Amino acid sequence: MGGYNNKLAYVNLTANTVSWRMLTREECRTWIGGSGLGAKLLCEHSSPGIDPLGPDNPLIFTTGPMTGSFIPGAGRHQVVTKSPLTGIYGEADAGGKWGTVLKASGYDGIIILGQTTRPVYLYVHDGIVEIFDASALWGLDIYDTDAALKNLHGPDVTVAAIGPAGEQQVLMATIVTEGRKAHTAGRGGLGAVMGSKGLKAIVVAGDRPVPVHDRQRLERSIEALAATIEKRTAALQEFGTAGGITGFERIGDMPVKNWSQGSWPAVEKISGQTMSATMKTGRSKCQSCPVGCRRTVKNKSRYGSVDGAGPEYETLGMFGGACLIDDLEAITQANELCNRYGIDTISTGAAIAFLMDLYEKGFVDLEKLHGAPIAPGHLPVWGNAEAMLWLIHAIGRREGIGRVLGQGVRRAAEIIGGRAHECAFHVKGLEMPAHDPRAFNSMALGYATSNRGACHLQGGSYFFEKAATMPEIGITKILDRFRTDNQGDIQARLQDIMCLMDSMKLCKFLLYGGVNLTVITEWLNCLTGFDYTVEEMLTIGERIFNLKRLYNIRCGIGRADDTLPRHILEEPRPDGGAAGNLPPLAAMLQEYYQARGWDGDGRPSPDTLARLELCEY
Amino acid sequence: MRIRFASPLAKRLGSGECTIDAPQPITVAEVVAILAGRFSHTEVFRDGTADGFVPYVWMAFKNGRYLLNPDDRLEDTDELEFIPPIMGG
Numbered sequence: 001m002g003g004y005n006n007k008l009a010y011v012n013l014t015a016n017t018v019s020w021r022m023l024t025r026e027e028c029r030t031w032i033g034g035s036g037l038g039a040k041l042l043c044e045h046s047s048p049g050i051d052p053l054g055p056d057n058p059l060i061f062t063t064g065p066m067t068g069s070f071i072p073g074a075g076r077h078q079v080v081t082k083s084p085l086t087g088i089y090g091e092a093d094a095g096g097k098w099g100t101v102l103k104a105s106g107y108d109g110i111i112i113l114g115q116t117t118r119p120v121y122l123y124v125h126d127g128i129v130e131i132f133d134a135s136a137l138w139g140l141d142i143y144d145t146d147a148a149l150k151n152l153h154g155p156d157v158t159v160a161a162i163g164p165a166g167e168q169q170v171l172m173a174t175i176v177t178e179g180r181k182a183h184t185a186g187r188g189g190l191g192a193v194m195g196s197k198g199l200k201a202i203v204v205a206g207d208r209p210v211p212v213h214d215r216q217r218l219e220r221s222i223e224a225l226a227a228t229i230e231k232r233t234a235a236l237q238e239f240g241t242a243g244g245i246t247g248f249e250r251i252g253d254m255p256v257k258n259w260s261q262g263s264w265p266a267v268e269k270i271s272g273q274t275m276s277a278t279m280k281t282g283r284s285k286c287q288s289c290p291v292g293c294r295r296t297v298k299n300k301s302r303y304g305s306v307d308g309a310g311p312e313y314e315t316l317g318m319f320g321g322a323c324l325i326d327d328l329e330a331i332t333q334a335n336e337l338c339n340r341y342g343i344d345t346i347s348t349g350a351a352i353a354f355l356m357d358l359y360e361k362g363f364v365d366l367e368k369l370h371g372a373p374i375a376p377g378h379l380p381v382w383g384n385a386e387a388m389l390w391l392i393h394a395i396g397r398r399e400g401i402g403r404v405l406g407q408g409v410r411r412a413a414e415i416i417g418g419r420a421h422e423c424a425f426h427v428k429g430l431e432m433p434a435h436d437p438r439a440f441n442s443m444a445l446g447y448a449t450s451n452r453g454a455c456h457l458q459g460g461s462y463f464f465e466k467a468a469t470m471p472e473i474g475i476t477k478i479l480d481r482f483r484t485d486n487q488g489d490i491q492a493r494l495q496d497i498m499c500l501m502d503s504m505k506l507c508k509f510l511l512y513g514g515v516n517l518t519v520i521t522e523w524l525n526c527l528t529g530f531d532y533t534v535e536e537m538l539t540i541g542e543r544i545f546n547l548k549r550l551y552n553i554r555c556g557i558g559r560a561d562d563t564l565p566r567h568i569l570e571e572p573r574p575d576g577g578a579a580g581n582l583p584p585l586a587a588m589l590q591e592y593y594q595a596r597g598w599d600g601d602g603r604p605s606p607d608t609l610a611r612l613e614l615c616e617y
Numbered sequence: 618m619r620i621r622f623a624s625p626l627a628k629r630l631g632s633g634e635c636t637i638d639a640p641q642p643i644t645v646a647e648v649v650a651i652l653a654g655r656f657s658h659t660e661v662f663r664d665g666t667a668d669g670f671v672p673y674v675w676m677a678f679k680n681g682r683y684l685l686n687p688d689d690r691l692e693d694t695d696e697l698e699f700i701p702p703i704m705g706g
Contacts, residue, residue: 466684467676478684
């Protein structure tokens with residue numbers, strides 16, 4: 001069987017022990033890897049009632065069969081756990097090469113159990129997992145941690161680490177790989193789980209190649225599509241994800257002034273094109289990627305110096321549009337600070353926009369919240385870059401007002417009370433990313449039903465309303481983004497396909513390059529030697545999605561949680577490319593539940609569970 | 618028909634808008650073919666339809682609201698705008 005090492009490592013930090021077990025052929029065939037395997041392992045090793053920051057919450061790092069192979073866009077890994085930010089199923093993924101090297105070390109995944117009172121890090125190499133003391137690393141930021149561990153173990157190792165925010169268990173803390181390259185498992189506060197375990201970093205090294213079942217056939221299949229991928233992703237290559245920001249603003253998708261404004265002409269000042277003209281030094285690629293959507297930048301400004309990863313679209317959308325900050329140097333510095341502290345730029349930007357909104361509306365007593373007077377230059381008024389940077393420090397260090405904001409907008413609104421909840425934009429506790437559901441009706445349904453809370457990538461439906469097709473489920477041309485019919489079945493099937501991609505660990509930007517489910521299935525079969533059909537793949541994706549839903553149901557999630565902030569459902573954008581539109585969520589949700597085979601409260605029916613062989617869960 | 622080009626496309630084309638005189642209705646792909654001749658000094662529209670309307674250099678946006686497919690038809694009263702591709706996120 002190609003694509004796998006057939007081996008999982010277990011580290012129990014309470015007992016200070018390491019063990020491993022075989023990954024069975026049946027597990028691979030049924031759950032594939034990555035997200036699917038991670039969800040299965042989470043259910044296997046925990047119950048939904050556990051404290052996310054307690055010793056019973058497993059922290060699971062998985063690769064997919066494609067990770068580390070020469071398949072384009074396959075340099076990714078998954079992290080799965082119970083999210084401390086949302087209290088439900090949590091997962092995030094990252095690119096770069098950490099997953100590739102983990103796999104080259106001899107393991108398909110690592111399951112971290114228990115907690116330790118003294119900080120430790122893991123060194124995984126040549127099939128060996130060692131636990132080392134990390135007391136000297138505790139307190140270092142992401143870049144310095146990376147440098148220190150390379151100094152200890154050599155420049156060729158690859159590091160996944162938490163920063164000070166993860167150590168302090170800030171609920172929007174991230175797990176960052178490769179230091180200043182900052183490939184980040186960003187959403188849901190998974191870095192806080194790592195911090196709760198006392199685990200500072202996982203260092204990986206290895207050179208074991210990924211076994212391939214039919215190399216020649218796989219190479220031919222990739223070659224047949226290579227030129228198309230190259231051509232269709234030219235915009236991503238040239239300007240990165242940030243290159244789309246002026247287009248997103250034009251169609252009314254970008255968050256502006258905490259989702260209250262419809263357009264923002266200043267967007268051009270922070271675009272990928274402006275970044276290219278003023279501070280870009282190059283682009284960086286994940287392992288085996290033909291696209292290279294990431295920017296590297298160098299900038300010295302009154303805010304500080306940056307020499308590393310540039311801000312992505314989401315970062316620009318949240319710190320820029322949502323906070324009305326049109327200063328690219330300031331946002332680049334904000335990105336740098338988030339990378340160093342190890343905090344999610346989406347949730348952090350959302351929390352700052354939330355505070356600016358509260359302050360303008362008079363819904364918050366700042367001095368009470370901070371525990372001290374706030375300097376005039378740090379007052380959270382729209383567009384105040386200095387305030388943004390000061391608040392990032394506060395969140396990253398979990399100090400003063402940052403202690404509240406770092407808990408995410410849902411909890412912060414509860415703490416502040418009054419009408420604060422009106423300014424908190426989240427679904428199931430996860431802050432909304434930089435795409436407005438009023439600009440894509442399908443996004444509303446996707447956010448409402450995503451298993452990790454508001455997420456544009458768990459359904460990815462907007463790919464197919466801009467530039468991608470998926471003929472296997474009937475999408476042969478760009479779909480109308482404002483359509484109100486046939487949303488349920490398409491959303492469900494696309495979520496299933498995204499589960500597959502998250503499980504194989506294939507970058508979703510390949511969809512822009514013309515990769516579809518038939519191609520994906522062919523690549524997976526060539527790699528593994530399995531004989532999946534497209535229909536079987538869709539069923540596997542559906543099984544994975546439903547397993548996560550079952551986990552969430554046991555966490556107390558039901559129909560009432562499958563919703564959006566009231567403002568998004570009832571207040572249209574006043575102007576711009578999505579002016580006047582409100583997504584008809586209730587009708588779409590009903591159609592969706594039927595398409596999923598769920599009952600009226602969003603529970604999979606017994607027939608659905610039986611068909612998907614999920615009765616034991 | 619009036620056609621607009623959003624920045625930064627406008628900078629690449631050297632113009633923020635143009636008009637075309639063509640029989641109506643007309644498809645987006647047919648408009649692109651006309652623009653490829655009009656702006657032959659740049660590559661912007663040159664192979665826009667060669668591979669099934671691949672929106673990798675621009676996207677077609679109608680009346681400030683609708684993202685379009687190549688076979689979508691336009692009336693003379695429609696305003697067509699070409700905006701930068703939106704592939705990020």
